[in-house]
Amino acid sequence: DVPAGFLALCSGNLTTPAADPASEEGPSNYFTNKIYTGDGASTLTISGLEFQPDFTWIKNRDEDGDSHCLFDSTRGVTKVLHSDTAANEATDADTLKSWTSDGYTVGADVKVNTNTEKYASWNWKANGGTTSSNSNGTITSTVQADDNRGFSIVKFTGDGNDNATVGHGLSSAPDMIIVKPYESDTLSWHVFHRSAGTGEFILNTGAVFDTRSTSFTTGGTTATTFTLGSSASNMNDSGNDTISYCFANKEGFSRFGIYEGNGSTNGTYVNCGFRPAFVLVKATTQTESWQLFDSARDTYNVVEKSLQPDNDYAEGSGSTRYVDFLSNGFKWRATWEATNRSGYPYIFAAFAKNPFKYATAR
Numbered sequence: 449d450v451p452a453g454f455l456a457l458c459s460g461n462l463t464t465p466a467a468d469p470a471s472e473e474g475p476s477n478y479f480t481n482k483i484y485t486g487d488g489a490s491t492l493t494i495s496g497l498e499f500q501p502d503f504t505w506i507k508n509r510d511e512d513g514d515s516h517c518l519f520d521s522t523r524g525v526t527k528v529l530h531s532d533t534a535a536n537e538a539t540d541a542d543t544l545k546s547w548t549s550d551g552y553t554v555g556a557d558v559k560v561n562t563n564t565e566k567y568a569s570w571n572w573k574a575n576g577g578t579t580s581s582n583s584n585g586t587i588t589s590t591v592q593a594d595d596n597r598g599f600s601i602v603k604f605t606g607d608g609n610d611n612a613t614v615g616h617g618l619s620s621a622p623d624m625i626i627v628k629p630y631e632s633d634t635l636s637w638h639v640f641h642r643s644a645g646t647g648e649f650i651l652n653t654g655a656v657f658d659t660r661s662t663s664f665t666t667g668g669t670t671a672t673t674f675t676l677g678s679s680a681s682n683m684n685d686s687g688n689d690t691i692s693y694c695f696a697n698k699e700g701f702s703r704f705g706i707y708e709g710n711g712s713t714n715g716t717y718v719n720c721g722f723r724p725a726f727v728l729v730k731a732t733t734q735t736e737s738w739q740l741f742d743s744a745r746d747t748y749n750v751v752e753k754s755l756q757p758d759n760d761y762a763e764g765s766g767s768t769r770y771v772d773f774l775s776n777g778f779k780w781r782a783t784w785e786a787t788n789r790s791g792y793p794y795i796f797a798a799f800a801k802n803p804f805k806y807a808t809a810r
Contacts, residue, residue, distance in 0.1 A: 459804070459805050462804065462805040464805065473596075474498075475700070475701050475722070475725070475800040475801065475803070476498050476725075476801070477498045477573070478499065478572065478573045478597045478599075478701070479570075479572050479573070479597075479701070479725065479726070479799045480499075480725065481568065481570055481571075481725055481726060481744035482494060482497060482551070482570075482744065483566065483569070483744045483745060485564065485566055485567070486561040486562045486563055486564065486565045486566075486567060487561065487564075488556055488561060488563030489556065489561070490556050491545060491553050491554075491555060492553065492555075493548070493551065493553050494552050494553070494554065495551040496551060497550045497551045498550070499550070499571075500547050500548060500549050500551075500573070500576065501521075501547055501551070501552060501571040502547075502572060502573055502574035502575065502576065502577060502592065502601060503518075503519070503520045503521075503572040503574065503599075503601060504519045504520075504547070504569055504570075504571050505517070505519075505570045505571075506544070506559070506568070506569045507567065507569075507755050508558070508559055508565055508567055509565075509566040509567060509568055509745070509753075509755070509762060510562075510565040510566050510763070511558075511562070511565060511762055512760060512761050512762050514559040514760055515530035515531075515559055516530055516531040516532050516755075516757055517530065517543055518530070518531055519543070520601050520691065520693075521547060521574070521576075521577035521601075522577070522579055522601045522603050522691070523603070523691060525544055525545060525546055525547065526539050526541050526543055526544065526545065528543045529691070530760075531637060531651050531652060531757040532652055532756075532757065532759050532760050533652055534632070534633060534635060534637070536630055536633040537630040537631065540557055542554075542556050542557040542561075543555060543559065543560050544560065547577075552571075568742065568755065570742065573594065573597075573599075574594050574599055574600060575592035575593060575594055576592075578592055579591060579592045579603075580592070580617075582602075582615035582617055583615065584615030584672040585612070585614040585673040585674075586607075586612050587604050587605070587606070587612050587613065587614050587684075588615075589602050589603060589615050589616075590602070590604070591615065592617070593617030595617070595619050597702070598618060598620065598623075598695055598697065598698040598702060599693075599694070599695055600616050600622075600693075600694045601692070602614060602617065602691070602693075603689065603690070603691050603692075604690055604692070605687065605689050606629060606676075606683075606684040606686050606687065607684065607686060608679050610677075610679050611668070611675055611676070611677060611678070612684050613673040613676070614673055614674055615672060616672070616674055616692070616694045617694075618671070618694060618696050620696045621642070621669045621670050621674075621696065622642075622669060622694040622696050623641070623642045623696050623697050624639070624641050624642070624704045624797055625639070625640040625669070625674055625692055625693070625694050625695070626638070626651060626693045627639075627640075627676075627683050627691075627692045628690065628691055629682070629683070629685045629688040630689060630690065630691055632685060632688055635682050635685055635688070636650045636651070636682070637650060637651035638650065638682075638683050639651050640663075640664035640669065641797075642666055642669070643704065643705050643795050644657050644706065645659070645666055646659060646663070646665045647659040647664065648660075648664050648681070649732075651738065651757055651758060652757075653758050654735050654736050654737040654738065655735060656731075656734060656735055657732040661677075662677045663677045663678075663681045663683070664677060665677065674692075695797065700721060700722050700800060700803035701800050701803075702797075702798065702799050702800065703720040703721065703796075703797075703798045704796070705796060706793055707793070707794055707796065708794075709788040709790055709791065709793075709794060710790055710791075711783050711788060711789055711790025711791070712788075712790075713770075713781055713783060714781075715779060715780025715781055715782065715783070716779070716788060717774075717779040717780075718777045718778050718779070718796065718798075720776065720777040720778070720798045720800070721776060721803065721804055722776065722777075722801070722807065723743075723773060723774065723775050723776070723800065723802045723803075723804070723807035723808075724773050724777070724798045724799065724800065724801060725743045725744075725799055725800060725801035726740070726742045726797075726798060726799040727740070727741045727771070727773075727778055727796060727797070728740050728741075728796060729787050730794065730795050731785070731787075731792060732792075732793045732794060733792060734792060736785060737756040737758050737759055738756055738757045739756060740757055741753070741754050741769075741771060743773055743801055747810075748810050749773060749810045750770045750771065750772055750781055751769075751770070751772065751773055752765045752766060752767070752769045752770055753765045767782060768782050768783075768784045769782060769784060770782040771787070774810075775802075775804055775809065776804040776807065778798070
């Protein structure tokens with residue numbers, strides 16, 4: 449018998465998460481994958497999302513040479529950045545032309561719409577494009593935030609000062625921050641990940657984690673601001689408009705953490721508290737590309753299709769990449785050095801398909 453004051457250990461007795469898929473607060477109302485096939489037309493409408501996106505990331509799955517394309521509603525439509533290069537923002541009317549109530553439209557640029565070629569996109573909702581001024585930091589920022597989902601888009605202009613701070617619009621310290629000074633074609637994408645500690649990753653390269661103290665610090669990332677570190681880090685280039693994507697752990701919706709590989713096909717299991725829709729992984733001490741997996745390109749286990757945010761390569765697949773998406777996390781089924789080398793640490797970012805209480809088997 450269950451002792452007095454306790455409940456039986458079963459999913460039915462789990463607390464209902466804020467990200468209840470049976471309500472308007474479900475994960476798919478704030479993040480979703482979307483795959484589509486291009487038609488080469490001047491306008492192609494991608495629909496079927498549960499929301500109007502504020503951050504859309506698109507990649508051609510079929511062709512090497514087509515860069516990742518990142519758009520957000522703070523900078524506006526047709527304003528494209530590429531995660532695989534340090535290139536500055538470009539204005540291209542044939543890329544993302546508009547956001548709609550349930551998706552977006554794209555033009556005929558080959559990176560987003562080549563006839564018969566397959567594309568993947570990942571989409572987040574922030575605040576419907578509505579921004580506000582934030583003066584919590586030494587640099588005033590323009591922010592649109594969804595505090596309940598722990599996601600904000602932050603725009604600011606660098607002032608060139610050491611240890612400048614920027615308000616991020618969330619009520620808790622972000623666990624992952626991606627920063628790009630977008631008026632320069634020489635300044636990289638800087639990535640803070642709390643689990644890795646002081647230092648930074650570079651999104652547009654496979655370089656190892658840089659532990660330099662002049663970059664991000666965990667202590668410098670608070671419930672109101674993040675610190676850009678020394679001006680030598682190039683995150684705070686004077687006069688350079690800069691975009692940042694900030695993420696905080698939210699139960700049943702997102703998880704940012706670190707795990708150690710075991711080098712086995714019975715690989716490391718990583719608990720997320722939900723069935724993943726999206727998993728991004730980076731080796732911290734090895735020069736290995738970032739790896740991005742999702743539940744739209746592989747609808748059943750095992751998951752094997754990955755894309756590399758730091759490269760313009762076509763989608764890769766095969767047994768070296770095997771991973772299972774489980775009801776409460778993910779588990780590696782391969783010994784690939786990019787994801788599961790014995791004894792090596794890896795950081796990850798994951799977003800939910802369903803919270804554990806509501807997750808079904810694949």
